[in-house]
Amino acid sequence: MNILEESMVFQGPVENTTAFGVMLPNQRQLCHQKRPNIAERTLDDLNKCHAECVAVGSKRSQAADFKNCIQKPYFNIPLDRAENIRVLFNAISRTTEQICPELVQDAESIRARYQPLLLLFGACHNIYSVSRVLTDEEILHFVDDVKALMVYYRRHFPTESVFPKLHILEDHVPQRIKLTKRGLGFYGESGLEAIHHSFNVAAVNYANMPDALNRMKCLVNDHHVKTRL
Structure with a gap:
């Protein structure tokens, strides 16, 4: 086997093979390989990535190098706890009352529909997004939470379609978690984005x-x- 054939079957890190048409991993590819799992994507981490993006000129073409944080997060309330979701929606009602009182009823109607939806989704997210082994009890809770989310969604949003990522959450994520007993935090987003493409x-x-x-x-x-x- 000559050196060209060896470079074609080589499965390890590509180094000095550019002479044979094999491209070296660029900075963006290396950045994706080092990307932290979803459990580490905290508000502080997003702000840090945004600051780094601003420091190099906030170029949209480089967004992937900074976890797509080309804009500062719109709010600073972590949504990993149910109480924070209530705080966020109550703030909408209070702000509407201060700025435009005649729309308070509409704001309250929106809060009444969407707050339970996000609380139900939050219960699912807190289980499937972790990067650890799940217990049998957690898996059973997750399956029940997904069912409750979809029942609420179909009942209160009957004219809305089940978009692809929601379909994946309902029909495929429970199967995957039952099979592997691991949260999706173990995996990257590349596969899903490839399907989108x-x-x-x-x-x-x-x-x-x-x-x-x-x-x-x-x-x-x-x-x-x-x-x-």
Whole structure:
């Protein structure tokens, strides 16, 4: 086997192989490899990444190097505890009352619909986002929490569709967690983003179909065929 063939089957870190057309990992690729799991993505971490992004000129093309923190977080209330979600929504009602009293009823209606939704989602997120082994009891709680979230969503938002990430949460995440007994914090986002890209590319082939439902069926079938191969 010559050195070119060795470079093609080599599975370790790529180093001095650029002479044979193999690109070295650039800074962005290295940054993705070092990306912390979701449990470490705290408000302080986001602010730190935003400050680093600003220091180099806030270039959108470099957003991935700073966890996409090209803008400062909009609020400073951590949403990892249920009480903080209540604080956030109560602030909406109070602010509306101070600025535009005639819209208080509308603001309260929004709070009444969305606060329980976020509380239910928060219960799911606190379990599936961890980067550790889950107990059998936690897995059972997670499955029940997902069911409760979807029942509430379909009851209070009957005209809304189940978008892809919500479908994944309902039908695939519980299966994955039951199988591995680990939270999704162990994994990166690259796989999901790759599927998103695949759908965007395939959508071009069906863009001229006038019926939206048939267009989506073709997209899903296209994805199914590719992932079955």
